[in-house]
Amino acid sequence: MPASLAGRTALITGASAGIGEAFARLLAAQGANVFLVARREERLRALADELEQEHGIRAEVCAVDLSRTEAVREIVATAERMRLDIDILVNNAGFAASKNFLSSEWAELSAEMQVMMGTVTELIHRFAPAMKARGYGRIINLASLAAFAPTAPSMLYTGIKAFVLNISEAIDMELKPHGVYVTALCPGFTWSEFHDVQGTRELTDRLPNFMWQDAETVARAGLDAVMAGRPVCVPGAVNKTLAFTSRLLPERMRYQLGKVGKMVE
């Protein structure tokens, strides 16, 4: 169990559902104030009210579409107006498009990259300097087991999550000496709205129970890892085994496996 976070403030993107909501609950229960970001404002407000009443913390919301290039500027301006000093950043918002590369509109592909790469990187770039100056910061970036998996046909998602894993380690190396720890959290199949949004629920429902984790377990593993200064966290023994063995495969075999494995998270 991580130390108490009373008096700290956490910005959580994608807090209106799934793993992000679990992070908000976990951090508020540890005494942290929370700044909740996503598009569905009514969900964020309901969660903020509940967390304030239950834990006596401060909970603020910012409804914004993170695929817009102005999104980070708006979040920073809102945080400044509300006088929120961000100590903990959870870059969690995300989704996976399910169409093939050429059958997708450019706007869809671009949004996927912006939400999970551009916005993630810019949020770190905007909030990390103050963390460094204060000598304390915790940053969790949601990558995925997909970052270790063979590339899936026509999917940007595996490449995007490999990027998140890679930059998390790079930024951790730069910032750790200044008290700012960065962790790439790499879950496997996790119960949330993710596969409903992707439209793969029917397919993923056929997976055995041991392949799945709940969002709270995933969030708790990520929080423990960042507090302990571990740059990569793959939650659960099954996922750890898959990530490890996938890295041992020769490139040709990874390519062949990737071609047949269309089920992604």
Ligand SMILES: NC(=O)c1ccc[n+]([C@@H]2O[C@H](COP(=O)([O-])OP(=O)(O)OC[C@H]3O[C@@H](n4cnc5c(N)ncnc54)[C@H](OP(=O)(O)O)[C@@H]3O)[C@@H](O)[C@H]2O)c1
């Ligand atoms: N579930 C899994 O199996 C799994 C496995 C590995 C990694 N992950 C990663 O975990 C993270 C969280 O996913 P989840 O499973 O919790 O999915 P989820 O239940 O679908 O939640 C996704 C969250 O992201 C937000 N979001 C999506 N697009 C957004 C946009 N354009 N602007 C602002 N917010 C946006 C959604 O909020 P609004 O719709 O309200 O905007 C929602 O709060 C993602 O990065 C995902 O890639 C998930």
